[in-house]
Ligand SMILES: Nc1ncnc2c1ncn2[C@@H]1O[C@H](COP(=O)(O)OP(=O)(O)OP(=O)(O)O)[C@@H](O)[C@H]1O
C-alpha cells in the first residue's frame with residue numbers, strides 16, 4: 001500500500017531564486033493490486049509524484065507510507081530496499097544502445113548473484129511476456145519504438161516488482177503501439193502488481209476506465225474510480 005498524507009514538494013530555488021512548489025498538500029491512498037492513472041498537463045507534477053514514490057526525491061513536508069515504512073524519512077543508503085520493490089518505465093526507454101535486447105534485460109539482474117541458466121530462464125520469461133522472444137539478439141536501434149518500450153518493460157519486470165511506475169510510457173508511440181503497451185500493463189496488473197501510469201492522453205484515460213487521479217498545478221483536483229478525461 002502507498003499512502004500520501006499532506007505531501008508538499010518544493011524544488012530548490014533556481015538561478016533567479018524562484019522556488020518551485022511542484023506538489024501541494026497531496027493526500028491519496030493506493031492499495032496493493034490497483035491500476036491508477038495519474039493525469040495532468042505538462043508540469044502538473046506527475047513525474048514528481050512517481051519520483052517521490054521511488055525515493056528519488058524527498059518531500060518537503062508530509063508523510064509517504066510505503067507498506068509500513070515512512071519513506072519521507074528513509075535514509076539514502078536504505079532507499080534501495082524500496083527500489084527493489086519497484087519497476088520504473090520511462091517515456092524515453094533508457095536502453096543501453098550497445099547491448100542487445102537480451103543483455104539489456106539481463107543487465108538488470110547483475111546485482112543479484114544468479115547463475116547463468118537461472119538468468120536465462122528469467123530473462124526469456126519476461127521477454128515472452130512482452131512478445132519479444134524472437135528479437136533477443138537485436139540492438140535497440142534495430143527495433144521500433146514500441147519494441148524498445150517493450151524491452152524497457154521487460155527490464156522493469158525482471159526483479160518481479162510489487163509496483164510498476166510507468167511515466168508516460170506511450171508518449172513517443174503511435175496509437176497502434178500505444179495499445180500494445182497498455183495491454184501489457186493491464187496483463188501485469190492482472191497478475192497482481194500495482195500499476196501507476198502517468199499520462200496526459202485523453203484516449204488512454206477513456207480507454208482504460210480505471211481510477212484517475214487528476215493533477216493541476218501540483219494539486220489533486222479529482223480522484224475518481226473509472227475516471228474520464230476532464231482537463
Ligand atoms: N529538478 C527540478 N528542479 C526544479 N523544478 C523542477 C524539477 N523537476 C520538476 N520541476 C518543476 O516541477 C513541476 C512539476 O514537474 P513534473 O516533472 O513533475 O511535471 P509532469 O506533470 O511530469 O510534466 P510532463 O507531463 O511535462 O512530464 C514543473 O513546473 C517543473 O518545472
Ligand SMILES: [Mg+2]
Pocket residue numbers: 046047048167
Ligand atoms: Mg513528467
